[in-house]
Amino acid sequence: xxxxxxxxxxxxxxxxxxxxxxxxxxxxxxxxxxxxxxxxxxxxxxxxxxxxxxxxxxxxxxxxxxxxxxxxxxxxxxxxxxxxxxxxxxxxxxxxxxxxxxxxxxxxxxxxxxxxxxxxxxxxxxxxxxxxxxxxxxxxxxxxxxxxxxxxxxxxxxxxxxxxxxxxxxxxxxxxxxxxxxxx
Amino acid sequence: xxxxxxxxxxxxxxxxxxxxxxxxxxxxxxxxxxxxxxxxxxxxxxxxxxxxxxxxxxxxxxxxxxxxxxxxxxxxxxxxxxxxxxxxxxxxxxxxxxxxxxxxxxxxxxxxxxxxxxxxxxxxxxxxxxxxxxxxx
Numbered sequence: 458x459x460x461x462x463x464x465x466x467x468x469x470x471x472x473x474x475x476x477x478x479x480x481x482x483x484x485x486x487x488x489x490x491x492x493x494x495x496x497x498x499x500x501x502x503x504x505x506x507x508x509x510x511x512x513x514x515x516x517x518x519x520x521x522x523x524x525x526x527x528x529x530x531x532x533x534x535x536x537x538x539x540x541x542x543x544x545x546x547x548x549x550x551x552x553x554x555x556x557x558x559x560x561x562x563x564x565x566x567x568x569x570x571x572x573x574x575x576x577x578x579x580x581x582x583x584x585x586x587x588x589x590x591x592x593x594x595x596x597x598x599x600x601x602x603x604x605x606x607x608x609x610x611x612x613x614x615x616x617x618x619x620x621x622x623x624x625x626x627x628x629x630x631x632x633x634x635x636x637x638x639x640x641x
Numbered sequence: 642x643x644x645x646x647x648x649x650x651x652x653x654x655x656x657x658x659x660x661x662x663x664x665x666x667x668x669x670x671x672x673x674x675x676x677x678x679x680x681x682x683x684x685x686x687x688x689x690x691x692x693x694x695x696x697x698x699x700x701x702x703x704x705x706x707x708x709x710x711x712x713x714x715x716x717x718x719x720x721x722x723x724x725x726x727x728x729x730x731x732x733x734x735x736x737x738x739x740x741x742x743x744x745x746x747x748x749x750x751x752x753x754x755x756x757x758x759x760x761x762x763x764x765x766x767x768x769x770x771x772x773x774x775x776x777x778x
Binding site: 464465466467468470471472473474475476477478479480481482483484485486487490491493494495497498501503506507509510518519520522523524525526527528529530531532533534535538539544546547549550553554562563566567568571572573574577582584585586587588589590591592593594595596597598599600601602603604606607608609610611612613614615616617618620621622623624625626627628629630631632633634636637 | 644645646647648649650651652653654655656657658659660661662663664665666667668669670671672673674676677678679680682683684685686687688689690691692694695698703705706707709711712713714715716717718719720722723724725726727728729730731732733734735736737738739740741742744745746747748749750751752753754755757758759760761762763764765766767768769770771773776
C-alpha cells in the first residue's frame with residue numbers, strides 16, 4: 458500500500474503516460490488536451506466571431522470526457538491514493554524559492570503564494586490571468602501542448618512537434634530563469 | 642456508453658499525473674532550472690515508450706479497436722507558428738506550472754484558483770481564433 462500512497466517514480470509514470478496516448482490511439486482518437494479549450498470556446502458561441510471555431514464540436518465530446526475524467530482522477534489521487542509526503546525537491550531548489558518568498562516549497566502541489574484564494578492579491582490574480590492567457594494563446598498558435606506535441610508528436614517522430622517542444626523550452630527557460638526572479 | 646471508456650482514460654491520466662508529481666508547480670520550476678532529473682525522466686520514458694508503441698503498431702502488430710491501422714494525425718509543416726507559439730506557451734507553462742492537462746487535474750485536487758487560469762486560457766484561445774489570419778504561421 459505504501460508503494461501506492463508514496464509518489465510514483467518517473468520510470469513508472471512516464472510509460473503510464475504513454476499508455477494514455479496508446480489507449481486513445483487504440484480507440485481511434487488522439488492525445489491532445491489543449492484542443493478542449495477550442496471546443497469549449499465553440500460551445501460558448503465563439504463561432505460567431507471567427508470561423509476558426511466553426512466545427513462540429515460534438516465530435517469532440519470524447520475529449521471533454523477525458524477532461525472530466527482528469528478532474529475526477531485528480532480528486533481520487535489526492536483524496537484516496539496519497540499520503541502527505543512532501544515533494545522530494547532538490548534542496549537547492551527549495552532554498553532558492555525561499556529566497557524568492559515561497560515558503561514550504563514542495564509541501565503542496567502549487568505555491569500558496571500564487572494560487573491561494575484566501576490570500577489572493579492583485580499580483581497573484583494578475584499572474585494567474587496572464588499565465589492562462591499565454592497557455593491558451595500559445596497552445597493554439599503552436600497547434601498543441603505537452604500531450605499533443607511533446608508526447609504524441611515526438612513519439613511519432615514529427616519535426617513540427619520537435620520545433621514546438623524547443624519553443625516550449627525557450628519560453629520556459631526564459632520565464633523561470635530570467636522573469637520569475639524579477640517577478641518575485 | 643461509448644464515452645465511458647474515455648472517462649476512465651481521463652481518470653487514469655489524472656491519477657498518473659498527480660502520482661508522478663508532474664502537476665507540481667515546483668517540479669516544473671525545478672525542471673527549467675535543471676535541478677532535477679525527475680521531469681526529464683518522466684517525459685523521456687513517456688516518449689521512448691510512445692515511440693515503441695507507434696513503431697510496433699506501424700508494423701501492423703497492433704490494430705485499433707475497430708480493427709484498423711493505428712493512425713497518428715500529421716502536424717502541418719511550418720516553423721514560425723511552432724517556435725513562436727511554443728515559446729508563448731512555454732512562458733505560461735513555467736509561470737503557472739501547469740499545461741492544459743494539469744490545469745484540469747489540479748482543479749480536481751482542490752486548487753480552485755485554476756478556474757481563473759482555465760477562464761483566462763479560454764480567453765487566450767479565443768484571442769488566437771480572432772487573430773489567426775493576421776498571424777504568421
